[in-house]
Amino acid sequence: MQTNIALLAKRAIGEALKGNWDSAIQLNTQILEKNPDNLDAKLRLGRAYMQTKQFVKAKKMFKEALHLDPINQVAHKNIDLINSNKLDLNSSIINPGILIKEPGTTSEIAMQLTGRGMTGDKFTSGEILSLKIKKKSVDVFKVKGTNEILIGTITNAEIVSKLNKASDLKASIIASVIKCMDKSVDILLKSSLPVFRSEKQDIRPYIKKGSLDEPEIESEELELGV
Template sequence: MADEKTKLKKYWAEQAVSLALQGRWAEAVTANQNILALFPSDAEAYNRLGKAYTELGKYTEAKECYAHALQIDPGNSIAEKNLQRLTSLVAAGHVEVSPPLVEGRLEPRLFIDEMGKTGITTLINTADQPVLAKLSAGDPVQLRIENKTLVVESIRGERIGEVEPKLGHRLIKFMQAGNRYTAAISSLENSVRIIIHETYQDPSQVGRVSFPGKVGDMSFRSYIKDSVLKYDLDEDEEEVLDEEVAGLDTEAAGDEVVEEAEGFEDELSNGVPDDK
């Protein structure tokens, strides 16, 4: 009987990870609840359930889950951190919100392409904590041109911050020339970082690189893991996630993203239209 329960736990844990990767948070709730029905003292399952509820905007339920996790495991740093974040949200009046306007996460595969089409940058002039507290790694964001500034907004239209001037100016010119980009939160630790991917290149810009430099395999794997991933995976679940990530077709090379477009001023002035 014990072995059967353990097998069921592993099965539902695998389902929970897979559903989280797909942004299917309502189903992830059920998967984690199934684990708790068998193992009511599983702190990790409570953490994952809290994460799923947070993604659905059910902050009250999420707080209860993280509180349960802390009761079971008082040293659980993930539960403690998330409980503090949710407490600040509730204190600011964000008790419940409607589900995301765009369901789920951005598919990680969307960000994997040939060298020069993906970049990661740290935002400047970021929003206050009440706005940032509602965000998670992997959340899709919008890029909006505001004069000569590239503004980053949540899908609800809340201003998150701005792309640093050099890269922002570069991308604005490409956008005005017809290129299109998709972006998502990469990290919220100490600063707000976003990952930006070129989804369409205008014929007039063929041969021109949006992001000088390279996105490394390890760098990108780190992004994918961070985006589900404040999901508190145990050892078995980490293996499941690693298999998911390892299956992605990554051909980019290098270890870091070159975040500033140095050395490309001639290209900007000669090949991309100037601001009107």
């Protein structure tokens, strides 16, 4: 059963990375049918519910996660986020910049818009960008129909190194717009494998006595869930 759960988790992560939230909900639900105490699946399912604006279900799932791990910061922060006024209920996309991000699998970078005629008002939050990863830099493109328009280049040595590592490991990488200024854009980089620098938790995670440990794919990629 553990193998089946690991495969379902891998598929669920992949669907979330591609923004296929309905599929992610189905896959994580299948995991919980097999193992109702799967903490990572509950966190992923809660986030998928948030992305599809099913906030009541999301809150319920995060509360169930807290029943398993009472000090889980992801569940606490997402419940606080749902209770706050930071979610735009009229938007078709939940701004990825305000969601709790996963240590090791996500990173943010501010990039200057150097492409001809490119200004911040040409982008929307959540818009997917295309990357061309090179050895010492990463070109970033705006996707317009079947065309890709160069908008700028990431030259931060650490980020470039991590993206090259992700590429070498055949990880899925998604870049999306968080917010824009006149001549710059904040970009969220999301990898299916933990290649970025992680922030350590101040408190050692609580593990409920008798809970089942999950395969390494769960704990390694989903310290905070996808």
